[in-house]
Amino acid sequence: MTSANIKSAIYARADEIIPASTSYDPFESYMTTILDECYRQILNECPLHLLPFTEYTTPTIVMDTTNSIAYVKKPTGFIRLGHFYFTDWTNPARKFITPEHPDYKMIENGVKVGGKVKPVVVMLDAMLGSDTKPEKYLACYQVTSSTSAKLYYVKYDATPATGIELIDDTVITNGLAWLGAAKLLKIANEKAWELAEQAYMTFIATNTK
Known part of the structure; x- marks a missing residue:
């Protein structure tokens, strides 16, 4: 999945929690940082069997x-x-x-x-x-x-945009996108970020063997 598609997946997860009419345009400049933080966190926390070696x-x-x-x-x-x-x-x-x-x-x-x-x-x-x-x-x-x-x-790839694209699409859709949505909503000062973070934690717990 490309970086652009990953960003879209993050926005989609955020829209599942708060009205789709919410504008994230003021926070677009944070997305590069959000993607890098999500990339690092997924590599550290996701069950090993779901990660590329x-x-x-x-x-x-x-x-x-x-x-x-x-x-x-x-x-x-x-x-x-x-x-x-x-x-x-x-x-x-x-x-x-x-x-x-x-x-x-x-x-x-x-x-x-x-x-x-x-x-x-x-x-x-x-x-x-x-x-x-x-x-x-x-x-x-x-x-x-x-x-x-x-x-x-x-x-961890020195070029995060390249490394994050190597992560399995299922992990991105069901895990990383929720994590990114939590970070985005927190920046937007939306309390609903806690729901997105809980969805991410549920993904981690469900896939931990």
């Missing part, structure tokens, strides 16, 4: 063979893990934690170790290999070989 074809991997940790440099535009798999693992990883997560301290202290059935991935800052400054890495535990990494991730 990008393959990390040539990942930069630094191995810590002593501790069986593979450090994978974060790809450009990375938002969320989609499907991350090493052959050392029984199952793929679909999410990561940060050093602020309670489990991380237990992992670092050896109380809890990353498993192969439930792989642990930690997003952290590190200087590895040829790095000249700290970079973001995905630390993957219980990995002995870097030759079998398969990483698919949710990507």
Whole structure:
């Protein structure tokens, strides 16, 4: 769906809540910002199985063979893990934690170790290999070989108008359009924005497995 069609879908959802005679012309200048905010929010909140994945074809991997940790440099535009798999693992990883997560301290202290059935991935800052400054890495535990990494991730496109068009039409019509309508109505100072936001949240909840 093109950006123009997505904007039309947002207006249509807003018109379902308040009279169609309402003019949004004064708020048209906000639509670029609204689309970008909706794009980012959908990538962060929509169930993974509804989002497009990008393959990390040539990942930069630094191995810590002593501790069986593979450090994978974060790809450009990375938002969320989609499907991350090493052959050392029984199952793929679909999410990561940060050093602020309670489990991380237990992992670092050896109380809890990353498993192969439930792989642990930690997003952290590190200087590895040829790095000249700290970079973001995905630390993957219980990995002995870097030759079998398969990483698919949710990507934020640097050109939002291009990235948002890759989202499935059903997600746009039933989710993103409601989210955009909520943001538009809020700017227009229409209390009905809460109804649009609730419709968006219902879409998220209904599709969460």
